[in-house]
Amino acid sequence: MNGTSRAYDVVVLGAGPAGENLADRTRAAGLTSVIVENELLGGECSFWACEPSKALLRPVIARADARRVPGLRRAVEGPLDVPAVFAHRDKMATYWQDEDQVDWLRSVSVDLIRGHGRLDGPRQVVVDMPDGETVRLTARHAVGVCTGTVTAFPDLPGLEHARPWTNRDATAARHVPDRLAVVGGGVVAVEMATAFQALGSQVTMLVRGHKGLLNRMEPFAGEMVADALRAAGADVRFGTSVTGVAREDGAQSPVRVDLDDGDSLVADEILFATGRSPHTADIGLETIGLTPGDWLTVDDSYRVTDVADGWLYAVGDVNHRALMTHQGKYQARIAGAVIGARAKGEALDDRRWGAHASTADSAAVPQVVFSEPEVASVGLTTREAERAGLRVDVVDYDIGRVAGAAQYSDGYQGRARVLIDAERRTVVGVTFVGPGTQELLYSATVVVASEVQVDRLWHAVPAFPTISEVWLRILETYRDRTGTVA
Ligand SMILES: Cc1cc2nc3c(=O)[nH]c(=O)nc-3n(C[C@H](O)[C@H](O)[C@H](O)COP(=O)(O)OP(=O)(O)OC[C@H]3O[C@@H](n4cnc5c(N)ncnc54)[C@H](O)[C@@H]3O)c2cc1C
Numbered sequence: 454m455n456g457t458s459r460a461y462d463v464v465v466l467g468a469g470p471a472g473e474n475l476a477d478r479t480r481a482a483g484l485t486s487v488i489v490e491n492e493l494l495g496g497e498c499s500f501w502a503c504e505p506s507k508a509l510l511r512p513v514i515a516r517a518d519a520r521r522v523p524g525l526r527r528a529v530e531g532p533l534d535v536p537a538v539f540a541h542r543d544k545m546a547t548y549w550q551d552e553d554q555v556d557w558l559r560s561v562s563v564d565l566i567r568g569h570g571r572l573d574g575p576r577q578v579v580v581d582m583p584d585g586e587t588v589r590l591t592a593r594h595a596v597g598v599c600t601g602t603v604t605a606f607p608d609l610p611g612l613e614h615a616r617p618w619t620n621r622d623a624t625a626a627r628h629v630p631d632r633l634a635v636v637g638g639g640v641v642a643v644e645m646a647t648a649f650q651a652l653g654s655q656v657t658m659l660v661r662g663h664k665g666l667l668n669r670m671e672p673f674a675g676e677m678v679a680d681a682l683r684a685a686g687a688d689v690r691f692g693t694s695v696t697g698v699a700r701e702d703g704a705q706s707p708v709r710v711d712l713d714d715g716d717s718l719v720a721d722e723i724l725f726a727t728g729r730s731p732h733t734a735d736i737g738l739e740t741i742g743l744t745p746g747d748w749l750t751v752d753d754s755y756r757v758t759d760v761a762d763g764w765l766y767a768v769g770d771v772n773h774r775a776l777m778t779h780q781g782k783y784q785a786r787i788a789g790a791v792i793g794a795r796a797k798g799e800a801l802d803d804r805r806w807g808a809h810a811s812t813a814d815s816a817a818v819p820q821v822v823f824s825e826p827e828v829a830s831v832g833l834t835t836r837e838a839e840r841a842g843l844r845v846d847v848v849d850y851d852i853g854r855v856a857g858a859a860q861y862s863d864g865y866q867g868r869a870r871v872l873i874d875a876e877r878r879t880v881v882g883v884t885f886v887g888p889g890t891q892e893l894l895y896s897a898t899v900v901v902a903s904e905v906q907v908d909r910l911w912h913a914v915p916a917f918p919t920i921s922e923v924w925l926r927i928l929e930t931y932r933d934r935t936g937t938v939a
C-alpha cells in the first residue's frame with residue numbers, strides 16, 4: 454500500500470471531539486470524509502482530560518455536598534475509597550480503548566486511517582501508518598486541522614530529568630502521591646489540586662503572580678475556590694515561581710522544587726498545569742508557508758487566515774479560541790456546515806448568530822470548573838465588559854439566601870453575578886459559584902445566547918424550591934436598583 458493515494462471531499466487531521474464532529478458534520482452535509490488519528494479516537498478529552506478528571510472529581514464533590522446535608526453528614530465522614538475511585542475513572546476513560554468510537558465512526562460512514570498525518574502542500578495530506586506504509590490523501594474541498602494541544606512546559610533547569618506530571622499522568626494516575634506540587638493556577642491546576650487533596654495527597658499549589666486562581670473568571674470565583682482548597686488542607690501559595698526542579702537521587706527519589714524566593718520544597722510528584730501549546734510542530738505546516746508550532750489563526754468560518762484559496766480549516770483547541778470540548782464541537786458544527794455550503798456553492802448565512810457564524814465563540818462560551826465549590830460561567834466577566842467599553846449593570850446575589858439553596862445544603866455558600874447590558878437590557882455575562890451550580894449553566898447560556906431582554910425573564914418561572922430561583926432574586930435586585938418593573 455506504500456504510496457497509495459485516495460481522494461475525499463474532506464480530510465480531517467485528529468479525532469478528538471473537534472475532529473470527530475467535523476468529520477460527522479461534513480458527512481451529514483453530503484460530503485465524503487476521512488479522519489486521521491495517531492492515538493485514540495476521542496482525543497485528549499476522552500482519555501486524559503475531561504472524562505477521567507471528572508470521574509476523579511465526582512466523588513469529591515458528592516462527598517462535600519453530602520457532608521452539608523443534615524442527617525447524612527456522619528455517613529460520609531470517612532476517606533474516599535481510592536481504588537474504587539480509580540476503578541470508576543478507568544471505566545469513564547473506557548480503559549483507554551476506543552472501540553466504541555470506532556463503531557460510532559463506522560455508523561456515520563466516516564473512514565478512519567490510523568497513523569500520523571501531515572500536510573504536504575495544498576490539499577494534500579500524507580499519513581505515516583504504524584506498519585511503515587504511507588498513504589496520500591487529496592482533499593477536494595477542505596482539510597480540517599483538529600490536532601489539539603499538549604502541555605506547555607516552562608523552560609526550567611532540571612525539568613527534563615525530573616519526570617514532571619502532565620495532565621496525562623495526573624488523570625491516569627495509578628497512585629496518590631503523598632506530596633503533590635501543582636504549578637499553575639488555571640482550571641487544570643484547580644481541578645487536579647481539588648481531586649488529589651481529597652484523595653489523600655498533601656497538595657501545594659505554586660501560583661505565579663497575585664491575580665488569584667482562575668484569573669480569567671470573576672475574581673470572587675478564584676477567591677472562593679482558594680478558600681475552600683485551603684480549608685481542605687491544601688497549601689495555596691501566590692506570587693511563587695518555580696526556578697528549578699531536580700530528582701535528587703535517581704528515579705524513585707522525591708523531587709526538589711526551587712522557588713524564586715530562595716526557598717525550596719520537596720514533593721513526590723510535580724504537576725505542570727501551566728497551559729497548553731498547539732499540536733502543530735509536526736504536521737507539515739512549513740509545506741504550506743506556515744510556521745510549525747504556531748496556533749492556527751482562523752476567521753469566523755474557521756478558515757485559516759494565512760492560507761490562500763480557503764481550503765484549510767482549523768477547529769477546536771488548535772485555533773486557540775476557546776479551549777474546551779463543547780466549544781470545539783460547536784466550532785465543528787459551524788465549520789462543517791460552512792464547508793458543506795461552500796462545496797455546494799451556496800451562500801453563507803454569516804450574520805450574527807447565523808448558521809455559518811461562530812458567534813458563540815465571542816458572546817457565549819460556557820465553562821464549568823469542577824472544583825469544590827463549583828464555578829459555572831458564560832459570556833463576559835466584568836473586566837471583559839469594561840475592556841470592551843460596554844456599559845453594564847452588575848447584579849450580585851448571595852445564592853445562600855435562595856430557599857432552594859437552603860434545601861440543598863446546610864450553610865450553603867455561593868454567589869451569583871449577572872451582567873446586564875445597560876443599553877440593550879440583555880444579559881451578557883453570568884457567573885455562579887456554589888454547590889450544584891453546574892446544572893444552572895445551561896439556563897444562563899440560553900439567556901445569553903438568545904439575547905432575550907431581561908423583562909421577558911420574569912415569565913421564565915423557576916421551580917420552587919430550587920437553586921434556580923436565584924434568577925428571580927437577580928431580577929428583583931436589578932428592578933429595585935434601576936426602578937424598572939416589567
Ligand atoms: C486535565 C484536563 C481536563 C479538561 N476538562 C475539560 C472539561 O471538563 N470540559 C471541557 O469542555 N474541556 C476540558 N478540557 C479541555 C479539552 O480536553 C479540550 O478542549 C479538548 O480535548 C480539545 O479537543 P480537540 O479535538 O481540539 O483536541 P484533542 O482532544 O487534543 O484531540 C486532538 C487529536 O488529534 C490527534 N492528533 C494530533 N496530531 C495528529 C497527527 N499529526 N495525525 C493524526 N492525529 C493527530 C491526537 O492524537 C488527538 O487524538 C480539559 C483539558 C485538560 C487538560
Ligand SMILES: NC(=O)c1ccc[n+]([C@@H]2O[C@H](COP(=O)([O-])OP(=O)(O)OC[C@H]3O[C@@H](n4cnc5c(N)ncnc54)[C@H](O)[C@@H]3O)[C@@H](O)[C@H]2O)c1
Binds near residue numbers: 640661694695
Ligand atoms: N472544566 C473545564 O472546562 C476544563 C478543565 C481543564 C482544562 N480546561 C481547559 O484547558 C485549557 C488548559 O488549562 P490549563 O489550566 O492548563 O491552562 P490555563 O491557561 O487555564 O492556566 C495556566 C496556568 O498556568 C500559569 N502559568 C503559565 N505559565 C507558567 C509558568 N511558566 N510558570 C508558572 N505558572 C505558569 C498561568 O498563570 C495559569 O495560572 C484551558 O483553556 C481550560 O479552560 C477546561
